[in-house]
Amino acid sequence: MTLAGLLLAVPAEAAGISGDALSLGWALPFLGMLLSIALLPLIAGHLWHHHYGKIAAGWAALLVLPLAVAFGPEAAAAEVWHVLLLEYLPFIALLLALYTAGGGVLLRGRLVGTPATNTALLAVGTVVASVMGTTGAAMVLIRPLIRANAFRRRKTHSFVFFIFLVANIGGSLTPLGDPPLYLGFLRGVAFFWTTTHLFAEFLFCVVLLLAVYWLIDSIAWAREKPVPPPAGGRDPLRIEGWANVALIGAIVVVVLAQGVWQPGEVVILGQAIGIERIAGMAAFIAIALASVALTPASLREANGFAWGAILEVAKLFAAIFVTMAPVLAILKAGGAGAAAGLVALTSDAAGQPVPWVYFWLSGALSSFLDNAPTYLVFFNLAGGDPLRLMGEGALILAAISCGAVFMGANSYIGNAPNFMVKAIVEEQGVRMPSFFGYCAWALVFLVPLFILVTFVFF
Template identity: 45%
Template sequence: METIIPAWLCIPFAGLLLCIAVMPLVKATWWEKNQPLVVAMWSLLFVIPYAVKYGVGDSVETVLECVLNDYLTFIILLFGLFCVAGNITLEGDFAGSPRLNVAVLAFGTLLSSCIGTTGASMLLVRPVLKMNAWRRNKRQLMVFFIFMVSNMGGCLTPIGDPPLLMGFMRGVPFFWSLHLLPILLFNMVIILSIFYFMDRRAYRKDIARGLKPDISKPGTDFRISGLHNVIFLVMIVAAVILSGTLPNMPMFQDASGNVRGLHIFREVTLTYPAIIEIVIILLAAYLSFKTTDESIRTKNHFTWGAIQEVAVLFVGIFITMQPALMLLKSYGPNLGITKPFQMFWATGALSSFLDNTPTYLVFLTTAGTLGFTKGMVTSVGTISVKMLTAISCGAVFMGANTYIGNAPNFMVKSISDENGVRMPSFFGYIIWSLLFLVPVFIIDMLVFFI
């Protein structure tokens, strides 16, 4: 099969993204009912031409490889965290004030590196919405929640975000990412300061309208229901760690060094580490539901709508973005990107619209071929610490630029919409990121990567 595919095969991917951006604005009701049909249409518009050009076998192999080895583990992880977090509820007399919201966002940002951006997002999104349910102006809260908790906070460990897990699998030490703490703290100070003044202004408008929280005894009634589900959350985190460590163990490798698994079709194999990860996560979700009273989910306003929407849309995104990823793999090493600031922007810009894990791997591999003699020794070559820092920050930070840049972004949007928060449209959200994130990234470049 040819290594470089024609750019026109990226049209279905662009078409699907355009539908996600535009259809909720022009045909919202129709879009909600017909998302599966639209996703199927754009997916077929990629699969059929690809099959005509390269053969049915190659087309089937490409789709199976994408669905089984990328999408399946992605959606199972999201599903497991969605279920377990939905069975934990925070109750108490907490009023969403600017100071409290900043404190929660800061806590969530740091928590993301411990249980992953998806785990922290699913665990905190409903409590944050509850605390601010009395407020009318709270869109900015959920946007900055996505910025910080769903993205930037995952930069400190391989658990935090999948790209760093891939780096760990290729020889980057587990705790190396803690080197990114000064950059994260730098960004937290800037972004949370901006948020505080925005939220304070919105808070004062709400108070001026006569809105106030229904609190009889402030601070005296706080409890967490379903706390035992933390055990299942730990199970899921352990499953993610195992998925990154088991493939390197001899017992999971054949004589050629390939990871063992179930042979599906041609070169497509569902690896045993992936199967173990899936089984553990599904078991955690099942046990969470079996051991948690339904009243807790009722208090959380738990529905399946958000996970269903993400599952449908992202299977189409994963399938149709394959040509773009193939082009990136073909041209990535020849783009002339040799400086840390170039790696930061290239990795970040593409991670905003493509899966940030393969994007990270492409530029990590590219950096490994640049002939560094000092730095981090990995399985793809020696990479300077500054270069590795730029690639890591670009992949993790700039996933916040769009709703599809990182797994929890769209989930937080969907849950916020369900709870009556008028979130920005697809393009509207990008305007927010252009106004508040890109200037911070420019500062990052000047301070850390030049």
């Protein structure tokens, strides 16, 4: 999930509970959480918007309490603490730093949301995402896109394609772009392996999506015939908030450093955690505080910055992380777990791995689960040897990588910046598709694209 998942070095697995001891029934709280996000805003919007945090906590409790009964209070507590310490707290600390610093970068100047301008913004964001990560690129560029299209009535499609490209597919060229690739890097995959081996798939998807987007936006422009605001003199494009640009660079450095500097572990309330992760969380919080201190309130106001989006993500993803832990544990159990039937699909009758199955299974699960541990599950199913996977198994590794990164765009919760973009856009008064509505967009535009990717590459 985003750059935030770069901090994860292990799958999200129950700390004291083996995945082969869990039935698929333990996935029900996670399913309930997903359905709440999807349905309650539509059928009980007032209730959801005022109490979504309580509802999310309720689904987490419906997992933890039965775990305590079935496996004992200590095992349940260890499960929750494992998820919070090793996954959620690093995730939200990094997300907070990127959100705060990204919200302090203001692109001034006259940007008019014509089809050409919008397509150019999406293209730039897609390229930048592999350098500063999908979350960083999304947080820096979503507000300029919103302002550029403020005068238009038909603009929802621009933000949907922004999620497709900038928040997901754009992160596929380096380990900095998206967490699964960083985890592969930590496991021994060469830094530029993804650049050379995923570039064709990346270019194929980006060119087709940008072309489709330009066509849709051109049709919308022609039908709407919008009147751009008056020019008001020359107003060249320029960046304000360079201190925050530097802070985003510092975030990238801290993330990379955690893959290099690993001085050992400490134990906190019975859970071992790498010292580099503790230092990383402290650094991210310090960067967020520095951004607040260094950014004038007028700049954030001009950028339309508010704290509501990050608060919503923090509450919902806390419950998502807890409730999806048993699902990931079951997957990691492989043939010994309740998902053995799915695992068996990855090999043919002769025992040889099937690339397109790896692409679709890693992708389909990454659409709703954390794509970082999902990537590791299939990385290990494919043998887990980076040298072999980069060589004779290159097609399998490419399939796993593309599935985990590309298909995070299939739902709002497939990747953290998806939900953040939705929340930021809605804060500005723009209506975004519902959960199922967004999935319908993905079904229409992404699934056919991924079928093409399957036939062309896998």
